Amino acid sequence: MSETTVFGPGYAALYDHFYADKDYAAECDFVEEVFRRYAAQPVRTVLDLGCGTGGHALILARRGYRVTGVDRSADMLAQALSKAAALSSDQAPAFQQSDIRGLDLGQTFDAVLSMFAVLSYMTTNDDLAEALRAARRHLQPGGLLVFDAWYGPAVLVQRPGDRFRVVGDGSRRAIRFVRSEMDTLRHVVHVHYTVLDLEGDRVARQVAETHTMRYLFPQEMAFHLAQAGFELIALAPCWRLDAVPTENDWNVAIAARAV
Numbered sequence: 001m002s003e004t005t006v007f008g009p010g011y012a013a014l015y016d017h018f019y020a021d022k023d024y025a026a027e028c029d030f031v032e033e034v035f036r037r038y039a040a041q042p043v044r045t046v047l048d049l050g051c052g053t054g055g056h057a058l059i060l061a062r063r064g065y066r067v068t069g070v071d072r073s074a075d076m077l078a079q080a081l082s083k084a085a086a087l088s089s090d091q092a093p094a095f096q097q098s099d100i101r102g103l104d105l106g107q108t109f110d111a112v113l114s115m116f117a118v119l120s121y122m123t124t125n126d127d128l129a130e131a132l133r134a135a136r137r138h139l140q141p142g143g144l145l146v147f148d149a150w151y152g153p154a155v156l157v158q159r160p161g162d163r164f165r166v167v168g169d170g171s172r173r174a175i176r177f178v179r180s181e182m183d184t185l186r187h188v189v190h191v192h193y194t195v196l197d198l199e200g201d202r203v204a205r206q207v208a209e210t211h212t213m214r215y216l217f218p219q220e221m222a223f224h225l226a227q228a229g230f231e232l233i234a235l236a237p238c239w240r241l242d243a244v245p246t247e248n249d250w251n252v253a254i255a256a257r258a259v
């Protein structure tokens with residue numbers, strides 16, 4: 001995986017603004033539907049790999065799960081921690097700064113999540129294998145892994161476009177420009193973000209980050225999961241568990257069971 005800095009301070013500070021309309025509660029409903037349908041016993045403990053600013057971790061903690069969130073970005077975790085201050089100490093997730101690859105917390109959980117294309121940041125086969133092995137290490141046989149990823153068939157048909165977005169309210173506004181370059185041999189898209197953080201009419205700060213994202217194909221997902229000790233149990237368009245993904249579905253959700 002590229003080690004260039006992503007989710008640094010400028011980007012992390014604006015992350016929740018960029019995704020203010022992302023429906024984390026509905027995504028947690030989907031995750032809970034997977035738990036209800038496929039868990040051998042009730043899920044109580046959850047490890048959220050690449051938890052970011054805690055979008056899923058905090059909602060699941062409020063719903064009664066004991067959640068541990070891991071992320072390598074100190075700046076994303078700082079946002080998560082500040083939001084967690086609103087929860088009681090026995091309810092709040094435990095957050096830890098670490099790379100997913102090679103992670104070993106020395107304990108297992110009932111389920112592992114990795115949400116919002118975190119595994120798409122594992123751009124080489126070795127990185128993906130390491131991340132899936134880390135997920136498996138934190139599950140007993142029968143434990144569940146739920147993640148979402150960019151779906152190769154859709155990315156190849158739709159192709160990523162260039163775009164921009166204005167976010168924020170009166171006091172805090174930012175413009176995020178996106179330019180994408182595809183590398184079809186490596187199954188990745190280099191997504192170049194330029195963010196102008198505005199104060200009034202003034203550009204207070206400019207942030208540039210390149211996120212290299214891997215898109216995954218169904219057979220390689222099944223293969224990598226099997227290599228890491230999982231069986232694939234569901235591959236669905238986000239967030240419709242009973243549907244079959246098509247080339248229209250850029251994001252797919254995957255559920256797997258530890259064997």
Ligand SMILES: C[S@@+](CC[C@H](N)C(=O)[O-])C[C@H]1O[C@@H](n2cnc3c(N)ncnc32)[C@H](O)[C@@H]1O
Nearest residue numbers: 007050051052055071072073099100115116121
């Ligand atoms: C798109 S964000 C998703 C954050 C959160 N799951 C959400 O849904 O908002 C991707 C996150 O993955 C984290 N990440 C990417 N690669 C990682 C790695 N190798 N180890 C730990 N965290 C990683 C980033 O720091 C970032 O917070």
